[in-house]
């Protein structure tokens with residue numbers, strides 16, 4: 072059985088503190104908007120199975136959340152080791168969180184090289200509320216290219232926008248990349 076048939080994929084979700092990583096995972100895995108994400112600091116990873124639609128295949132995602140460790144660069148490389156996919160996340164209301172993604176990308180690349188990845192701009196609900204974009208779509212697209220992510224999605228963990236779609240796409244990208252690797 073080729074290794075890609077295992078279909079347990081380690082994924083890391085990265086980005087500055089407060090962009091919504093833990094909340095996104097709770098939304099995706101438990102289907103809820105967690106009001107107080109700080110309570111979940113002890114959790115290291117989440118498991119969730121995803122069905123790849125037209126392939127009729129199920130994969131299990133093991134998604135690692137940095138929790139409070141965003142600040143501790145010395146231990147972060149341990150998180151990345153063995154990851155098959157990366158979810159870069161920023162907050163659509165905080166430009167600095169978008170700018171900082173290049174640092175995350177450089178750090179990750181040192182450990183695992185090029186990997187399937189997607190870019191999430193979270194908290195779109197806040198942007199829809201104020202009715203005005205803080206970060207232009209073009210800037211997001213530019214960053215997506217800079218960090219070499221394959222797709223960009225606007226998400227809201229609060230209002231459940233774009234999240235399951237994003238995880239489906241990254242699962243598919245990983246599946247396809249491993250399939251090619253083992254041909």
Ligand code: G3D
Nearest residue numbers: 088089090091092093094106107108194227228229
């Ligand atoms: P992190 O894991 O990246 O550090 P958290 O981020 O998941 O802890 O989320 C940080 C804050 O953003 C939390 O609010 C959380 O409720 C909020 N948040 C996460 N996703 C969304 C979203 O899609 N929309 C909105 N409006 N808020 C979101 P608190 O108040 O607990 O700091």
Ligand code: MG
Nearest residue numbers: 092093138139
């Ligand atoms: Mg967190």
